[in-house]
Amino acid sequence: MAADVAADLIRALIDTMGAPGVDGDGWESLAIILEFPGGEFNEAHGYLYRPDGVVAAMASDPSAVGPAVTAYTDSHYRLGEVLPRKILVQFDRTTGRYDIAFEEADEARWKVTPRNFRELREELRPKFN
Template structure:
């Protein structure tokens, strides 16, 4: 059973993603997606969040959101794992399947290249990141 901070984190990502016109359809919403994978990055002096929304018919849409839209939910979530002043992970992968109601949150503490999406690997990475819950 997810705790409230996890539910709030996932909800903030979904709401912020749905508000981004970059990956929106004509109605201004990503809409129709069944699952998502979002990478939260904690770099030196920057924060970013990006990933993919997976819809029926193998439609995969790149998505992102403003960090400021999710910052309080991320902070509350991390407070459950880290004490003030402790080093944060370099990345967190949040995978959520809303049709199955399942999720997974994976921390990466050191490897800054893990889950790195680049022009040469974006097709493979979007499949690698796709939520697959057994």
Template sequence: MTADPTADLIRALVTHMQGAPDDWKSLAMVISLGGGRLSETSGYAYSPDGTVSAIASRPSQIKPAVDAYLADRYPEGAALPAKFLVQFDRDTKAYEITFEDTDPMRWKVTPDTFEAVQQELKPTLG
């Protein structure tokens, strides 16, 4: 059986996710790449009762899965995206991955934008 880099990536994010309550239903995690290297993760877990929790996964813990995923999607030497968004629904196992090739400010959370970004990133999968 061959490894599935996408499944491995999602599994790594979930396994190493910090900040989510046990009852989370879906997640949205932004993985930022600086100079082609994993630099940070941030996002939200969404619970059935409407609670939104800030989450992150330690980059050093997910780096192997991120590297394998990117190697599977991009030929060696190709320009990597500035960041990408992983959305996952725990119940349906549906996911979507959105790439941002050039704008490192996309999905950036600030005091003025955090509520809008929480809603923008909320998965609507399935």
């Protein structure tokens, strides 16, 4: 079941993503951060990585992906448990491989700023060996 809800989550994030000025079909991998300030999901943003080296900022519609996010977190957390601060979803479209990481405590982890955005987008780039 966990693989099904993960696949549904990734599919929902891809189906609702927007990346202004970027070809939505030319990417090969993505990294998306799901944010849960105050314990409620409200944001999905990250990067698309193209084979030609172009990296584009992107976001997915939180209200559209909300049901898939809830199904995924429900498969990992019991009713009443505190949800993570953030979840990182990494997906490689060419291989179908993915990874989903949880950040339970550090609100600043994976936080994009003007000073770190170049380094962070490389840190988040999926690297499956």
